Amino acid sequence: MMNPPELQTEEMLRPPVNRSMRVLDRSFFNRRIPLSAARIFNSQNISAVRNTLTKSGDGLFLPRITTIRKDPDPSLAASGRKCYLLRPSLKHNDQGSWGPTVSEMVSQQNIGVIPYELEIGYNDWTYQEIMEAILPEEAAEGELPTGFTNVGHVAHLNLREQYLPHKHLIAQVLMDKNTSVRTVINKVDNVGEESEYRTFQYEVLAGPDDLMVEVSEENCLFRFDYAKVYWNSRLNTEHHRMVNNFKPGEAVCDVMAGVGPFAVPAGKKGIFVWANDLNPDSYKWLDDAITRNKVANYVRPFNEDGGKFIKRAAVELLSTDHGVKKVVKGPSKRKTLNADGPKGADVGEQSVVIKQPKFFSHFVMNLPASAITFLPSFIGIYAGPEFAGQEIPMPMVHVYTFGLKGDDNTPEFERICRDASELIGAPVTLDDPETEVFDVRDVAPKKRMFCCSFRLPREAAFRKP
Numbered sequence: 001m002m003n004p005p006e007l008q009t010e011e012m013l014r015p016p017v018n019r020s021m022r023v024l025d026r027s028f029f030n031r032r033i034p035l036s037a038a039r040i041f042n043s044q045n046i047s048a049v050r051n052t053l054t055k056s057g058d059g060l061f062l063p064r065i066t067t068i069r070k071d072p073d074p075s076l077a078a079s080g081r082k083c084y085l086l087r088p089s090l091k092h093n094d095q096g097s098w099g100p101t102v103s104e105m106v107s108q109q110n111i112g113v114i115p116y117e118l119e120i121g122y123n124d125w126t127y128q129e130i131m132e133a134i135l136p137e138e139a140a141e142g143e144l145p146t147g148f149t150n151v152g153h154v155a156h157l158n159l160r161e162q163y164l165p166h167k168h169l170i171a172q173v174l175m176d177k178n179t180s181v182r183t184v185i186n187k188v189d190n191v192g193e194e195s196e197y198r199t200f201q202y203e204v205l206a207g208p209d210d211l212m213v214e215v216s217e218e219n220c221l222f223r224f225d226y227a228k229v230y231w232n233s234r235l236n237t238e239h240h241r242m243v244n245n246f247k248p249g250e251a252v253c254d255v256m257a258g259v260g261p262f263a264v265p266a267g268k269k270g271i272f273v274w275a276n277d278l279n280p281d282s283y284k285w286l287d288d289a290i291t292r293n294k295v296a297n298y299v300r301p302f303n304e305d306g307g308k309f310i311k312r313a314a315v316e317l318l319s320t321d322h323g324v325k326k327v328v329k330g331p332s333k334r335k336t337l338n339a340d341g342p343k344g345a346d347v348g349e350q351s352v353v354i355k356q357p358k359f360f361s362h363f364v365m366n367l368p369a370s371a372i373t374f375l376p377s378f379i380g381i382y383a384g385p386e387f388a389g390q391e392i393p394m395p396m397v398h399v400y401t402f403g404l405k406g407d408d409n410t411p412e413f414e415r416i417c418r419d420a421s422e423l424i425g426a427p428v429t430l431d432d433p434e435t436e437v438f439d440v441r442d443v444a445p446k447k448r449m450f451c452c453s454f455r456l457p458r459e460a461a462f463r464k465p
């Protein structure tokens with residue numbers, strides 16, 4: 001472990017640089033750094049010495065490096081003697097570099113100043129620091145591939161072209177530095193972006209090709225094969241926001257439910273959800289999540305095309321009798337004396353049946369690339385003879401879509417409402433206080449994901465074919 005002689009100590013406190021490394025060589029990062037240390041004569045004084053030297057700025061400041069160490073002399077170390085690492089510019093053999101605090105402590109015989117060789121290695125550097133040391137120079141300009149999404153034990157990278165020659169190296173360091181990561185994958189092309197089930201093509205860069213993951217969201221546990229179904233951990237805030245719109249006892253139709261990140265947490269809140277997805281694998285893992293999270297009383301899975309499901313579900317809900325028995329607390333104290341008990345007595349718990357409503361209060365369609373094109377399915381949704389004479393509350397429709405990113409979103413919001421109006425054949429306008437276009441998140445430099453929520457216009461819902 002020889003240091004290049006021209007290196008100054010300060011430089012050695014950064015990881016050594018090797019931009020031609022292709023296979024991870026952890027030992028390359030080992031260094032012995034000549035420093036000085038304060039030998040603490042009285043072990044009772046350790047924290048006092050450390051506090052004084054930290055305050056005066058004479059201590060070594062290097063994140064993650066322990067500055068209180070065993071004395072380098074083995075016989076002193078054996079008797080518990082410690083030393084405190086000092087700033088690199090303070091040299092044990094140059095009293096002129098000590099400064100007033102160290103000089104005074106030495107003259108009072110609190111400390112001695114001794115040479116200390118600090119051994120430092122791969123484990124002492126962060127992922128970021130190692131990336132800066134091994135990736136091409138542009139990396140220093142803040143272009144580091146630090147962004148990855150964690151799905152259970154899988155780290156999912158989407159590496160830019162310039163990093164592809166270093167992909168295995170990046171993956172290995174990423175895995176070393178994140179103990180919960182067991183497999184690192186990289187998205188290989190954009191074909192998956194447009195795939196029917198919103199899955200993607202990937203290559204495994206490190207660890208086993210095992211994408212069976214377990215993730216937790218909103219206190220619900222999901223298990224699924226990430227290679228076969230859609231999941232995006234970055235949507236958790238949006239899932240939470242949407243579920244907050246639903247009230248216990250309401251019925252919700254989740255038209256493109258995936259493995260259930262809206263449906264299952266909503267079920268836990270006592271909301272009746274009919275959750276559908278066209279992908280048989282999504283259906284399988286949605287069903288699994290329903291059982292796993294014990295929401296089968298509230299969430300029912302379906303596996304068909306969303307466009308057809310919208311009308312069919314509306315009709316079937318009307319003729320479905322379903323309820324959930326629930327134990328609720330009665331009023332805590334009796335107000336009057338009656339035959340059942342004395343005044344002031346606790347009436348305790350009682351069992352009630354929460355009936356599934358006959359009409360959906362919300363329809364959710366999260367398939368931003370094309371969900372808006374499913375809006376014509378709402379035309380005439382309540383025009384069938386089975387609905388005649390019913391008093392039907394109009395549902396809220398929440399449709400996700402992509403749009404252009406700009407400083408002012410208003411033109412894009414208006415464009416989305418215009419598209420929705422055209423497709424549904426009735427006005428959807430921002431003048432209606434119930435209409436909202438919510439800015440969900442950035443998906444690319446010029447692309448954003450929005451959610452357009454509006455009350456289904458009656459004229460669309462009752463229009464005869």
Ligand SMILES: C[S@@+](CC[C@H](N)C(=O)[O-])C[C@H]1O[C@@H](n2cnc3c(N)ncnc32)[C@H](O)[C@@H]1O
Nearest residue numbers: 196197230256257258277278279305306366367
């Ligand atoms: C963007 S994902 C959203 C999944 C889930 N709602 C979420 O928030 O994570 C879109 C889902 O729509 C499903 N899908 C695609 N085409 C569909 C269709 N015609 N009918 C129903 N579901 C469809 C996909 O399989 C995928 O699970």
